[in-house]
Amino acid sequence: MAASMSLILPLLLLHMASGQHGPSDCVIKMEREKCLENMAAYEPVNDEEIVCPWFWDNLTCWEPASLGEVIEVNCPSLFSESISEEDYEVGKVSRNCTEFGWSDTFPHYVDACLFDEGNSTHTDMYYLSVKALYTVGYSTSLVSLTTAMVILCRFRKLHCTRNFIHMNLFVSFILRAISVFIKDGVLYAKEDSDHCFIHTVECRAVMIFFHYCVLSNYFWLFIEGLYLFTLLVETFFPERRYFYWYIIIGWGTPTVCVTIWAVLRLHFDDIGCWDMNDNAAIWWVIKGPVLASIMVNFVLFIGIIVILVQKLQSPDIGGNESSIYLRLARSTLLLIPLFGIHYTVFAFSPENVSKRERLVFELGLGSFQGFVVAVLYCFLNGEVQSEIKRKWRSWTVNRYFAVDLKHRHPSLASSGVNGGTQLSILSKSSSQIRMSSLQAETPAS
Secondary structure, eight states: OTTTTOOSSHHHHHHHHTOBTBSHHHHHHHHHHHHHHHHHHOOOOTTOOOSBOOEEOSSOEEOOBOTTOEEEEEOOHHHHHHSOTTTOOOOEEEEEEETTEEOOOBSOHHHHHOOOHHHHHHHHHHHHHHHHHHHHHHHHHHHHHHHHHHHHHHOGGGOSHHHHHHHHHHHHHHHHHHHHHHHHHHHTOSSSSGGGGOOOHHHHHHHHHHHHHHHHHHHHHHHHHHHHHHHHHOSSOOHHHHHHHHHIIIIIHHHHHHHHHHHHHHHHOOOTTSOOOOOHHHHHHHHHHHHHHHHHHHHHHHHHHHHHHHHHTSTTTOOOHHHHHHHHHHHHHHHHHHHTGGGGGTTTSOTTSOHHHHIIIIIIIGGGHHHHHHIIIIITOHHHHHHHHHHHHHHHHHHHHHHHHHHHOHHHHHTTOOHHHHHHHHHHHHHHHHHHHHHHHSOOO
């Protein structure tokens, strides 16, 4: 469970924050499953006098013991998951094997493991709150990104390499949001904790799709940074030729990584729904590329900021020092969501530090990243706004002439001539009038 609790990236956090009853149910079920496996695999030695058999007390698995033997174990992992890091201390509990069987635990779980039922309830409510936060965030991002995609696809004048890359990034955000909703719907559809041990092919396919969407999203954030950096550095930039490589990297590389991960899981770690990542070596097949994309994007971000500083300080641009810093700050803030720089805040710190802060920052606030990107790079884009205004004026003019011609010439309106045809007729007539005027004003040769 420790690996699945890794908080180094948002894609590792979703499992913990999505449970209907928090993480405790799955922790208990996982421990019970291990205990039953150990019971089945246990082969007692012939001269062994077992008085106290295997025992599962709904929290800890106790190995068989002989008379008078004392068994000491660590506190169940449940307590470390339901208590914050600063409040949790590693404790131990023991049982003595008597002629009447197992004794009670000493010290008691409450005393040894600092377990507080109220604290556990508070923790479960915390996870549910985070789940509600990222559900709202992904829903908002999904609606805004879909609207932005319609706008960029609708207007042909907006079709360029830069916007094509933006559109692919928008699609990756949309797929990421959809995959989160599908994953939650499949894993946590029931009110009990049966999701802890789902073994269906459909469930694993959902996890493969989920990891692919998240990984693609990170790679398209990397491509956005790479494209902008290359645009600033290279004088001659064959955008169309590079764009095909961007497609291969953005959608092809995640396919390769997720395929390798799925094959390794199938052969070496085929447990449950593949939503737990206890095998760290296999998990690095996905976690490694994500960390690499974050690190490279951060380097590109620093490089772009340096280039912007140099350009803003150029005498050709002009302006006083305050205006230069203002433009630099504005450019920096615009690039942070596009590059995903906020992921570097916790990306390379120890995984067991500030778990709750990471959940809120990387998962809760990170779910709104798609919405912020859609607003900054579509809705507030000057080119997009100009095109929308132009289309609006065109539609208004068409509508005006259609209504005006309907009142002046009812016969034309009843004959099925539409507004666009009426406008073209009027345009041709006005152009002919202008040509006649010009010919009249021109002296005879």
